[in-house]
Structure formats: C-alpha cells, structure tokens
Amino acid sequence: MQWRPVYAVLEREVIRMFRQRSRLISAMVRPLIWLFVIGTGFGAVLGQAGGVSYQQFLIPGVLGLTMLFGAMLAALTMVYDKESGVMRMLMVAPFAHYWIVIAKMLAAALAAVLQALLLLILLAVLGTLGAETRFGLLALGLIATSLACAGIGMLVAAFTRTLDNFAAIMNFVIFPVFFLSGSLYPVSRLPAILKTVSLANPYTYGVDLLKHAALGVLPSGMGADFQVWVDLAVLAGFTLAALLIASWRFSQESAYEPMIHILTGKHGGGG
C-alpha cells in the first residue's frame, strides 16, 4: 500500500469539513453550550466541588464530545459515499478494500482532532483553559480518543445502509456513549448499574485520559478515575478491535456483492 491514497482520503475529509461551514460551526457551538450554559447552571447549584468548578470539570467532557461528534459525522461519510457513488471511485482503485476502512478511520480521527484543536484555541481565547493543563498528556488524549471515536463511527458506518436513520444513531449511539462516560459526572460516584455500563464504554477511558491532562487526579474524585496506562490500553484495544470488525464487515460487503448492488442500484441479473 502506498501512502498517497490514504492521504487523498484525509485531504478530502479536511476539504469537506471546512467547506461544510454549518457542520463546523455547530461542532464549536455544541461544546460551548454545554460548558457555558449547562456548566454554569449546574455550577451555580453545586458550587466548588472538590477543588474544581463544575465548568472546569466539564472541559475534558466537552473536548471528548467534540471529537465524538466530529469522528462520527466523518465516519458516516462512508455511508454517504455509498449513497452518492464516491465509493465507486474507492472500490476500483488499486488497493485491497480494507484500506478504504483504514483510510476512512484515519480521516475521521483527523477531523476529530482538528475540531478539538479549534475548540482548544477558542477555550484558550475565552480564558477557560486552565494554566495547569499538561499538554503532552493532552496531545496523547486527543489522538487516542479521536481514534477510538473514529472506531465507534466506523463500526456504526459498517453496519448502516442509509443515512435516513441518523436520528436513531444520535439517540442510540452518540447520546448513550456521551452520557454514560464520566463526561458529566465522575464515574466513581455513579450507582452500580450505570457505573458498570460506563466501565464497559470505551469512550469513558478517552474522557478519563483528557481528565488526566486537564484536571489530574484529585483526592475529591472529581479528577481522573483510572490510571493513564489503563486508559491507553483500553482505547488501543478497542480501536484495533473496531478496525478489524469494520474491515471484516466491509470486505464481506464488497467481495460478496451487496456493496456493488448498492452502488449500481442493481439486483440479480443486472443489465
């Protein structure tokens, strides 16, 4: 495999991201609403809990949220590509079809990281980003979390035929993954059932890694819940598993007809 095809997919994703202004603007507005409306509101009720304001506590969560949405929307262009026909260009290109999944996944992660970086700049300008932020860990957190989010996105994309059910994806994937992740409340304080679900959610460990970067480990339990290596191990394991499953699924589809029928709108005998 040569790197140029992968680069082509990445470049196209970035062009499309900046061209779809409303997608980019809502990617910035969404976390700011969480931070400044919900964060401020709950902060007023809760006050300073364990050395951090609720707004500060939310920062890793909204960074994660930006990446979750960014990666999901980018990964779902895979479905758009099947519908619009761009997938035909990828299918006839001279490389094994699983490379399409790898390239798409990297493109989704890149879109997620770029949006998170834009948000970080905004937060720095607004003075919300704490001076104690550990940037090495932050970079690690952004990369690992964006890849895991891209993994979730590729899994969904691999099993989705049309974008008609995007609302279902929002309700049954994005929201549960976000709400049950420790983004809004520390995992350690959740009731047993929710805690178990959160522990099984790979995205939890991405947010936790970002908490390490932004908050550190706090005695109050408002900081990170797990050790850095645990976060990294879970994220890496999940990302790899997601990539393998999505590639397997895609190669099934592409080698055994369904894909070409989606792409040509033909069934059976064909013209």
Added chain:
Amino acid sequence: MNQAPLAVRASGLVKRYGDVLAVDGLDLDIPAGQFFGLLGPNGSGKTSTIHMLATLIRPSNGSARVAGHDVVKDAVKVRAAIGLVFQESALDQTLSVAENLRFSGLLYNLAPAVIEERAAELLDLFELTDRRNQAVGSLSGGMRRALDIVRGVIHHPRILFLDEPTVGLDLPRRRKIWRFIEKLRTRTGMTVLLTTHYLEEADSCDRVAFIKSGRLVKSGSPRELVESLGRYIVEIESPDVSTLARRLASGFGDCIKDGDVAHFRYAGEDVTRLAPLQGELGAQLSALRWRRPNLNDVFLWVAEGKL
C-alpha cells in the same frame, strides 16, 4: 501471442445470484487495442460481466484474465491496469472538477504534479478546461459524464471499461461523448470494452458480441453481422400481420413482429422481385418497404433468438 496479446480473456465465466443465472458460461477474447462492444438487452448480463472483469464481483465459476492478471487472485493488479466508468456517476458533487481528479489520481498513487499535467491535458481534450474550479454539482449531465470518463482514465489505464457511457444523455451530448472517446482512443491506443444499448454507437466498434441470458450468441465485426442478416430487411405493415406472416413464410422464411409490422430478411440483391408483393397482398397491406439492415436489426433478431 506476442503480436496480439489479449487484453481480456474470459473462459466459462459464470455469475449466479441465488437461482438466477446472470452470466452463463461466457467466453470472451479481446485483443489489446481493440474497440469491443458488448451488446444485449437489459438483464442479459452485460453489467455483471463487466463487474466480474473489473474485480468488483467474484465469478461463481470460470476464470478471467484482464491485462494478464487473474481477476480473483490478482484483483489489485487488474484494478491498476483498468479504468472503469460506471453507468452512474462516481464523482464527489461537493468537490470541484480539479479536486475530483486530484482525489482520483492520488488513489492511483500518482504524484500531484503528474495529476496536474494529465488533468490539464484531459480537461482540454474533453472541453472542460474552463470548468476546472467549478463544483461538480453545478455541471450539466453531459459535462459530468465527460468528467467521469476523464476520472476513469487519469491513471492511463491499458483497458477502459465503459458501461453504458451515454445512458440518459440527449443525442447531441451522446455524439459529443463519442467524439471524446474516439479522440482518446486514437491518442492512447487503449483497449475499450463498451456496453451500450444505443446500437448505432456500436457501429464504430472493431468487434461486437451479442449476449442473451448471460450467453454469447453472436459476435463479429458490425459489418459482418449486418451482412449475415441479408441484403435487405422487408417491412410489411398490416392490421392482420400474423396472417400475412404465415402466408409469406414459405418464400421469405421466419420473421420478427413488432406491433403491426413484420420484418423479413431478404438475401437477394434484386429488389424488383419485391415490388409485386404489393399487388399480391393488396388491400391487406398498410405499408410495404425495404431497406438495408443495420445493427439494430441484428440486435432484434438476436434478441428474438432467430439469428
């Protein structure tokens, strides 16, 4: 074989979808450089054949080599050697003309400078140069088709598959697309495998093959095939065409019926022998005419299974 290496060699190619046999033991040899037309009615297996040769679906049985590579074992090598233009667009509507070509070129591992150069040359050939920076979504159907072909040849494939390249276009645009393809062929000498059901477009093919129900039923140069039909096609129009057809069967043989019109083949050169038919059949006749056959006639006779 050195003088005329085969661009495509298929033997006993079969494609089965459940109980449906889309392609039924197809044998196909296309020498390099040939302009080859695969013709047949809808559902005859043309697209399935192209998709198997282009490695997009797997043959259920049989084998095929394209540009010397096996379509199952060496799919990636086959894809590197071919260009494929689908019936439907493969372009990204949100990107510009140039961006689409850059995307496609990079997928073939071409260096950006090479893509620039080839894009400029091809856009010039296809009269799209001043649309370079326009979004594909804003192009007319004909221009989009032209760009789709440019997209399909940006990597200079040795073999180009064109699956109904002019479907849905009006006549002037179809002619234009054909002029482009002709220029491209003269310039590159590439092998072209075409499917179409606009038969007049296949007239310029070096060789055409008719397929029916996934089987190759007739092949040859368009001229040979047209000549094999006879010198003339005699059309007899009548409200009771069946009775007339039965009456004439002894002298003219089998016919094909198209509404109120029966088509007979006439091998003789002497058309004066046809004129008396008018008097013979008299009032039952709405119209009587004869003309030279063309590929459309071959298609009709093949489709009816009478050739």
